[in-house]
Amino acid sequence: MQQLSPTSLFSLDGKSALVVGATGALGSAAARALAAAGANITLTGSNSETLSALAKELEAYSVDVSYFVGRPENEEAVTRMLEHATQKHPLDILVCASGTAVVKPIAEMSPEEFDRVMDANVKQSWLVSREASKVMTAQGRGGKIILVSSVRAQFATAAGTSAYGTSKAAVNMLTRSLAVELGPHDICVNAIAPTVFRSALTSWLFEPEAADKRADVLSRIPLGRLGEPEDFNGIFMFLASAASNLVTGETINIDGGFSCN
Numbered sequence: 001m002q003q004l005s006p007t008s009l010f011s012l013d014g015k016s017a018l019v020v021g022a023t024g025a026l027g028s029a030a031a032r033a034l035a036a037a038g039a040n041i042t043l044t045g046s047n048s049e050t051l052s053a054l055a056k057e058l059e060a061y062s063v064d065v066s067y068f069v070g071r072p073e074n075e076e077a078v079t080r081m082l083e084h085a086t087q088k089h090p091l092d093i094l095v096c097a098s099g100t101a102v103v104k105p106i107a108e109m110s111p112e113e114f115d116r117v118m119d120a121n122v123k124q125s126w127l128v129s130r131e132a133s134k135v136m137t138a139q140g141r142g143g144k145i146i147l148v149s150s151v152r153a154q155f156a157t158a159a160g161t162s163a164y165g166t167s168k169a170a171v172n173m174l175t176r177s178l179a180v181e182l183g184p185h186d187i188c189v190n191a192i193a194p195t196v197f198r199s200a201l202t203s204w205l206f207e208p209e210a211a212d213k214r215a216d217v218l219s220r221i222p223l224g225r226l227g228e229p230e231d232f233n234g235i236f237m238f239l240a241s242a243a244s245n246l247v248t249g250e251t252i253n254i255d256g257g258f259s260c261n
Contacts, residue, residue: 021098142186179249
């Protein structure tokens, strides 16, 4: 087995990645990290202007960047997404960072809202992972699948998360199940579970008028701050690169110590 230097373990030169949900805070952070490490990238999302701007930004890293406008809403959409991603390059890394949240007391949440959360967070992750695993298995060169979970999957510390927390708990089990199934093909499957990170969905929590709610959240975080998109990159690069070649089936918290309480 070839011995790699500690720093070269994190290089992604010659690798190619598909980032699903690249228009979100964590998806775009992952895309920037991948490009900086030398990976060719296909970006996907529903906002064509955001995708185009991000693709143009990433070209500064001298990697091949393309984008596909669409969400993994059904089998046909996912098939077209994978076909686009593998037109010029093999698929080495899948990042599934798309999803949604509806935070309401269970008595006020409709079945349609519950279904929407489960579909976006569980079914779509499953669909993308299924098609990516087919491609990676056929290629015979292994691969990395990285899903996005949440600490809410493990800790029911807030009211109104009966749909979101349940969906992310399912993502954790999907991660473990796929790790067992795909391990013989040298495909590593892991998940990242953030605490509250700054994003379009959570920006209100960073505003001055949300000081009391923010203080309540921070009371359970020993490091005393919420997450920024850049905080995602260290663990993400570990899981995307050769540095984690013996790591699979894990859900790794990025939570400032939230899970210690």
